[in-house]
Amino acid sequence: MKPLSQDTNSLLHRVVETLRPAAQPVRPAVLRLTTGAFTIWNNLRRRSMFHKLNRQDASQFDPVGPVRVLRRPLPPRVANALFDAAQVTNIVATLGIAHRVSGPVNAALQLWTLSYRNSWGMILHNDNMALMHQLVLGVTPSADALSVDALLRDKTLTPQRFDRGYGGIPTAMNIATCAVYVISGVAKVRSPQGWKWATGNTLRDQIAADAVRKEVFGTQAPEAARRLYNARGFFTMAGIGALVIELGAPLSMVNRRWGQVFSVAAWSMHLGIRYIMGIKFPYNTSGVSYVPYFPVGSQLA
Numbered sequence: 291m292k293p294l295s296q297d298t299n300s301l302l303h304r305v306v307e308t309l310r311p312a313a314q315p316v317r318p319a320v321l322r323l324t325t326g327a328f329t330i331w332n333n334l335r336r337r338s339m340f341h342k343l344n345r346q347d348a349s350q351f352d353p354v355g356p357v358r359v360l361r362r363p364l365p366p367r368v369a370n371a372l373f374d375a376a377q378v379t380n381i382v383a384t385l386g387i388a389h390r391v392s393g394p395v396n397a398a399l400q401l402w403t404l405s406y407r408n409s410w411g412m413i414l415h416n417d418n419m420a421l422m423h424q425l426v427l428g429v430t431p432s433a434d435a436l437s438v439d440a441l442l443r444d445k446t447l448t449p450q451r452f453d454r455g456y457g458g459i460p461t462a463m464n465i466a467t468c469a470v471y472v473i474s475g476v477a478k479v480r481s482p483q484g485w486k487w488a489t490g491n492t493l494r495d496q497i498a499a500d501a502v503r504k505e506v507f508g509t510q511a512p513e514a515a516r517r518l519y520n521a522r523g524f525f526t527m528a529g530i531g532a533l534v535i536e537l538g539a540p541l542s543m544v545n546r547r548w549g550q551v552f553s554v555a556a557w558s559m560h561l562g563i564r565y566i567m568g569i570k571f572p573y574n575t576s577g578v579s580y581v582p583y584f585p586v587g588s589q590l591a
Contacts, residue, residue: 306454308543308544308545309458309461309543310454310455310457310458310461311454311457311589311590312452312453312454312456312457312589312590313452313453313454313456313457313585313587313588313589313590314435314448314449314450314451314452314456314587314588314589315431315434315435315440315448315449315451315453315456315587316435316436316448316586316587317456317457317459317460317585317586317587317589318427318430318431318432318434318435318456318459318460319386319432319433319434319435319436319437319440320436320581320586320587321423321427321432321459321460321463321581321582322383322384322386322427322432322433322436322437323384323436324578324581325420325423325424325427325578325581326380326381326383326384326424326427327384327578328420328572328573328576328578329380329400329420329424330377330380330381330384332420332572332573333376333377333380334377337373337374337377340370340373340403340407341366341370341373343407343410344363344364344366344369344370344373344406345366346363346410346411348362348363350410350411351363351409351410352409352410352411353405353409354405354408354409354413355401355405355408356401356402356405357402357405357406357409363409364406369406372399372402372403372406373403373406375399376396376399376400376402376403379392379395379396379399380396380399380400380424382396383395383396383427383428383433385437385438386433386436386437386438386439386440387437387438387439388439389431389432389433389437389439393427393428393429393430393432393433394428394429395428396424396428397424397425397427397428397429398428400421400424400425400428401421401425404417404421415470416570416571416572416573417573418470419466419467419470419573419574419579420573420579422463422466422469422470423463423466423467423579423582426459426462426463426466427459427463430455430458430459430462431453431455431456431459432459434449434456435447435448435449436448452589452590457585457589459582460582460583460585461543461582463582464542464543464549464582464583465543467539467542467579467580467582468539468540468542468543471535471536471537471539471556472536472537472539472540474536475532475533475535475536475537475539476537478492478532478533478536479533479537487529487533488526488529488530488533489525489526489529490522490524490525490526490527490528490529490530491522491525491529492529493525493528493529493532494519494522494525497515497518497519497525497566497567498515498519500515500567500568500569501515501516501567504568511568512565512566512567512568514565514566515566515567515568518566528562531555531559532559535552535555535556535559538552539552539556542583546583546585549583550583550584552583553580553583553584556574556580557574557575557577557580560574560575561575
C-alpha cells in the first residue's frame with residue numbers, strides 16, 4: 291500500500307482540526323448545562339400531559355423505537371414513575387454528579403420516555419434534536435468542567451487541559467442537528483410536488499389548512515396566516531429559503547463561520563414558523579439547539 295501523499299495528510303489534518311479540535315473541557319460543559327436546563331424546564335412543564343397520555347386506553351398504544359419491546363402499555367403508575375425518574379436523572383446529569391453513570395442512564399431514560407410518549411397515536415418530531423443532543427452529552431465526557439464531579443476531582447470548576455474528545459462533542463451534536471434538517475428537506479423534495487415544493491404553493495396550502503384546522507377546533511389562527519395568504523411571492527421565497535437551509539445544513543460543518551450563519555438562518559426560519567403558523571419548536575426558537583455552533587473556551591491551533 292502506497293503511503294499517503296503530503297497533500298492528503300495535510301487535508302486529513304485540516305479535517306480533524308475542524309471536526310475534533312483540541313479544546314478545553316469547558317466547551318462541552320456549557321452545552322451540558324444549556325441543553326440540560328432547557329430539557330429540565332421543557333419536560334417538567336409538560337409533566338401533567340405525559341401523565342395524562344399514560345392513562346389512555348390500550349387500543350391507542352402503537353409502540354415505536356425501543357418501546358417496541360412491549361406488547362401492551364405499562365401500568366400508568368410505572369410509566370409515570372419512569373418519566374419522573376428521567377427528570378431526576380436529567381437534573382443529576384446536568385449538575386454533573388457521577389456523570390459517568392448518570393449521563394448514560396439519563397440518555398437511556400430520555401430515549402425511553404420520549405419514545406413511549408410517541409407510542410400513543412401520533413409521532414411528534416419536535417423533541418428529536420434535543421434528545422439526540424442529550425444522547426451525545428450523556429455518553430461523552432461533558433461533565434469534566436462546570437460540574438460537581440470537576441469540583442470534587444480537580445478542586446476547580448474549570449480544569450485547564452486540552453483534549454480532542456472535548457472538541458469533538460459539539461461536532462457530534464451539530465451532525466445530529468444537520469441530520470434533522472436534511473431529513474426534513476429530503477422529505478419535502480420526495481413529496482408528490484418534488485422540487486416544485488420550492489415554488490411555495492405547497493407551503494401556502496399547508497399554512498391555510500393549519501389555520502382552518504385551528505379555527506374548526508376552537509383555536510385562534512395566527513393573524514399573519516390570513517394577512518400573508520395572498521402573498522405568493524413571499525411563499526416562493528420562503529419555500530426556496532427552507533430548502534436551502536435544510537438541504538444545505540451539512541455545509542455548516544465546513545467551518546465555524548458557516549455554522550453560525552446556518553444557525554441564524556435556521557433560528558429565523560423557526561421564528562417565522564412560530565409567527566405565521568403558531569407552531570412551536572421550543573428547542574429551536576429558544577436558540578439552545580444552536581449553541582454547539584458557538585463553541586466557548588480556547589483550542590489548540
